[in-house]
Amino acid sequence: MDHLNALENQSIYIIREAFRKFRDLAMLWSIGKDSTTILWLARKAFFGRVPFPLVHIDTNYKHPGMIVYRDRMAREWGVDLIVGRNEEALCAGMEPAKGRFLCCNSLKTQGLQQVLEKHGFKGVFLGIRRDEEGSRAKERVFSPRDRNFEWKYKDQPPELWDQFHTSFGPETHVRIHPLLSWTELDVWEYIRREKISICDLYFARDGKRYRSLGCVPCNFPIASGAATVDEIIEELKVTKTPERAGRAQDHEAAYMMQKLRSLGYM
Amino acid sequence: MNVADTLRIVIVGHVDHGKSTLIGRLFYDTGSLPEERYREIERTCREQGREFEFAYLMDALEEEREHNITIDTAQTFFRTAKRPYIIIDAPGHKEFLKNMITGAAAADAAILLVDGAEGVREQTRRHAYILSLLGLPQVVVAVNKLDLVGYRRIRFLEIEEEIRRFLGSVGIVPSYVVPISAREGDNIAANSSRMPWYGGPTLLEALDSFSPAREATGLPLRFPVQDVYVWDRKRVYAGRVESGSVRPGARVAFSPSGKSSVVRTVEKWNRPDCPQAAAGECVGITLEDELFLERGEVMGTRENVPASAREVSASLFWLGIAPLRLNQRYVMKLATGEAEVTLSTITERINSSTLEVIERHPDRVENLDVANVTFTLHRPLAADTFEENPRLGRFVVAEDGFVAGGGIVREVRSDPVGARTRVIRLDARLMTEPDGNLIDLSREAGPIEFDLSPGFLDRLEAGEKVVIRLRTADQFEKLARLAFGHHMGLEFGRDGEGGKVVLCRERPVRLPVAEETGPVI
Numbered sequence: 202m203d204h205l206n207a208l209e210n211q212s213i214y215i216i217r218e219a220f221r222k223f224r225d226l227a228m229l230w231s232i233g234k235d236s237t238t239i240l241w242l243a244r245k246a247f248f249g250r251v252p253f254p255l256v257h258i259d260t261n262y263k264h265p266g267m268i269v270y271r272d273r274m275a276r277e278w279g280v281d282l283i284v285g286r287n288e289e290a291l292c293a294g295m296e297p298a299k300g301r302f303l304c305c306n307s308l309k310t311q312g313l314q315q316v317l318e319k320h321g322f323k324g325v326f327l328g329i330r331r332d333e334e335g336s337r338a339k340e341r342v343f344s345p346r347d348r349n350f351e352w353k354y355k356d357q358p359p360e361l362w363d364q365f366h367t368s369f370g371p372e373t374h375v376r377i378h379p380l381l382s383w384t385e386l387d388v389w390e391y392i393r394r395e396k397i398s399i400c401d402l403y404f405a406r407d408g409k410r411y412r413s414l415g416c417v418p419c420n421f422p423i424a425s426g427a428a429t430v431d432e433i434i435e436e437l438k439v440t441k442t443p444e445r446a447g448r449a450q451d452h453e454a455a456y457m458m459q460k461l462r463s464l465g466y467m
Numbered sequence: 468m469n470v471a472d473t474l475r476i477v478i479v480g481h482v483d484h485g486k487s488t489l490i491g492r493l494f495y496d497t498g499s500l501p502e503e504r505y506r507e508i509e510r511t512c513r514e515q516g517r518e519f520e521f522a523y524l525m526d527a528l529e530e531e532r533e534h535n536i537t538i539d540t541a542q543t544f545f546r547t548a549k550r551p552y553i554i555i556d557a558p559g560h561k562e563f564l565k566n567m568i569t570g571a572a573a574a575d576a577a578i579l580l581v582d583g584a585e586g587v588r589e590q591t592r593r594h595a596y597i598l599s600l601l602g603l604p605q606v607v608v609a610v611n612k613l614d615l616v617g618y619r620r621i622r623f624l625e626i627e628e629e630i631r632r633f634l635g636s637v638g639i640v641p642s643y644v645v646p647i648s649a650r651e652g653d654n655i656a657a658n659s660s661r662m663p664w665y666g667g668p669t670l671l672e673a674l675d676s677f678s679p680a681r682e683a684t685g686l687p688l689r690f691p692v693q694d695v696y697v698w699d700r701k702r703v704y705a706g707r708v709e710s711g712s713v714r715p716g717a718r719v720a721f722s723p724s725g726k727s728s729v730v731r732t733v734e735k736w737n738r739p740d741c742p743q744a745a746a747g748e749c750v751g752i753t754l755e756d757e758l759f760l761e762r763g764e765v766m767g768t769r770e771n772v773p774a775s776a777r778e779v780s781a782s783l784f785w786l787g788i789a790p791l792r793l794n795q796r797y798v799m800k801l802a803t804g805e806a807e808v809t810l811s812t813i814t815e816r817i818n819s820s821t822l823e824v825i826e827r828h829p830d831r832v833e834n835l836d837v838a839n840v841t842f843t844l845h846r847p848l849a850a851d852t853f854e855e856n857p858r859l860g861r862f863v864v865a866e867d868g869f870v871a872g873g874g875i876v877r878e879v880r881s882d883p884v885g886a887r888t889r890v891i892r893l894d895a896r897l898m899t900e901p902d903g904n905l906i907d908l909s910r911e912a913g914p915i916e917f918d919l920s921p922g923f924l925d926r927l928e929a930g931e932k933v934v935i936r937l938r939t940a941d942q943f944e945k946l947a948r949l950a951f952g953h954h955m956g957l958e959f960g961r962d963g964e965g966g967k968v969v970l971c972r973e974r975p976v977r978l979p980v981a982e983e984t985g986p987v988i
Binding site: 210248332359 | 502553566601693749800861868
């Protein structure tokens with residue numbers, strides 16, 4: 202079995218396991234390439250269906266192109282879409298100028314927390330990968346969060362032989378990471394093989410493209426001429442720049458991502 | 468395509484023997500370290516007034532860098548000319564053994580790292596033992612920090628001998644033992660001129676010689692039902708082929724239910740008519756017969772289904788903070804099956820570092836112990852022994868919803884109903900009963916066979932006795948033949964409804980000499 206097939210089968214197994222174990226299940230769809238790949242894998246797992254709702258956390262600062270793509274794909278694939286916004290914080294004027302740590306934690310983490318609470322979701326799929334960033338490399342496939350939404354990275358349950366942590370207390374949720382062992386290159390090679398339609402912000406225009414999608418004020422394009430999936434794959438094979446170089450929140454301070462993530466950031 | 472397939476390697480060993488440094492070195496020497504990551508590490512080290520520390524690459528958590536230790540397992544990626552690698556760093560600290568096991572269980576091969584100055588230590592041995600319990604056969608030993616001992620060959624040979632001896636005792640034969648210095652880059656990517664006495668492969672060459680864990684295509688079919696989808700008036704059994712392969716028309720049977728049918732279709736999305744599915748593939752199966760099968764049922768062929776286990780004897784490692792206790796209830800998860808179990812026997816508790824038997828027949832297994840135990844299942848689970856089929860021969864034990872231990876199945880006892888012949892293995896482990904080595908067959912109504920181990924005979928030879936309670940004359944006949952064939956002494960007596968046999972060393976035959984010479988005429 203080749204590498205992409207092995208990854209695909211492993212992810213399908215994880216997705217089916219989550220669906221079996223969590224009745225109140227949702228998928229966080231950031232509109233990026235990773236969560237869109239999970240959406241594709243879910244359709245494979247359930248023979249074309251997506252038997253759970255998708256959640257998009259709209260910070261109000263997303264690229265307009267992402268919203269257009271989101272609404273088009275939701276219609277085309279017939280998915281149940283829930284859009285979550287931390288209205289209270291937005292009304293109070295939360296914005297990156299108030300500090301990136303505060304802004305991410307408020308608009309993204311608390312925005313997610315509100316949706317999970319409102320709908321009572323106990324399991325949520327996320328598209329994080331171990332090669333993205335150091336604290337994500339330490340994640341489990343099934344990763345429990347306590348009632349304060351916190352990630353106890355110092356004391357995670359063991360995970361072996363595809364026996365995952367699927368029980369929880371009444372006030373926790375479990376995050377499920379079907380793409381944890383994929384690399385950025387794997388994702389693009391899979392997108393090419395499966396011909397998955399991806400948001401066009403990833404493709405170069407006027408010598409620039411987004412390598413990772415986020416909010417407009419904190420997400421910068423990289424210099425690149427890669428305008429097709431093939432060209433992106435060639436670019437990734439030679440680049441020495443990390444994927445999240447254009448994500449300002451990662452670089453604001455030492456351990457910023459770990460701190461954000463221990464509070465419940467994706 | 469196979470040659471280029473990714474290999475997942477885990478790096479294990481005692482704390483401070485240089486795991487994280489080795490990983491940084493592997494990245495650096497293969498040109499796999501992104502410049503920006505390198506600069507980020509450089510910057511962080513400078514800010515903290517330290518020398519450049521490769522370990523920061525894997526030790527990403529603040530606590531890890533502050534204390535210079537790895538807490539949790541991490542994965543990252545590098546590439547040689549031959550293929551891509553996923554590298555799993557596993558913590559060397561004793562408290563983080565569950566993270567080490569999480570890392571090692573996902574690997575195809577292991578590097579066991581030993582400090583050339585310190586030699587084999589507690590976690591070196593414990594990790595090696597765990598590797599053997601996880602069934603990881605591809606191991607390379609890297610003897611590190613030889614720069615600290617002047618690259619002396621004699622020191623390397625001492626450690627090589629010590630580690631080979633220990634690995635041998637847990638059934639591991641290392642593919643290579645390579646002398647290295649991760650910090651200085653000796654024998655990692657290129658042969659070191661500082662150790663001209665070493666003629667073997669570099670560490671990267673050794674890794675390139677390993678192969679990814681192959682799917683178990685050669686073993687009999689095992690398809691655990693993961694879920695049942697009833698859509699479009701069709702009942703689809705979703706799951707992954709764990710071993711063997713299946714195609715439409717195959718005559719199949721299920722364990723533990725004993726039901727059987729014929730495969731109608733093997734399906735994937737947009738491919739409702741796959742010609743077959745092989746080990747590793749996630750598919751949907753439909754059957755010719757309307758059966759109601761649940762998650763946990765395992766499909767095999769009519770000729771070969773897994774046992775319907777009522778009792779599982781296993782080698783187990785315990786990671787729970789609270790001890791595993793005799794006669795307590797736990798949940799066993801084996802493939803997709805799950806059952807409540809009672810821990811019915813703890814044969815012995817073993818120190819996972821020294822391999823010493825700490826205690827025989829204790830009433831508990833402590834955190835980080837390894838033990839040989841038996842669970843009684845409250846409902847049957849489909850299982851194989853680890854030796855027959857590793858995919859169906861391993862399980863985890865959960866306590867209060869949290870996985871707290873794992874084990875490999877040594878022996879399975881099935882429901883006595885059905886035509887299955889029960890094999891009673893007579894081995895040295897039976898000889899540890901405090902009340903005189905008792906084997907109770909008084910509840911065995913079905914056909915039995917005895918399987919004798921050399922250890923059992925050795926113990927009889929040493930003078931121990933074994934009492935066997937019997938139910939049927941057939942059982943007595945089998946035992947009598949066994950005793951006759953292996954020169955054992957045997958005493959028989961009635962015991963209630965059944966019988967009782969004592970096996971012992973064959974008594975030296977003493978011919979009567981003086982008193983009993985018979986009547987003299």
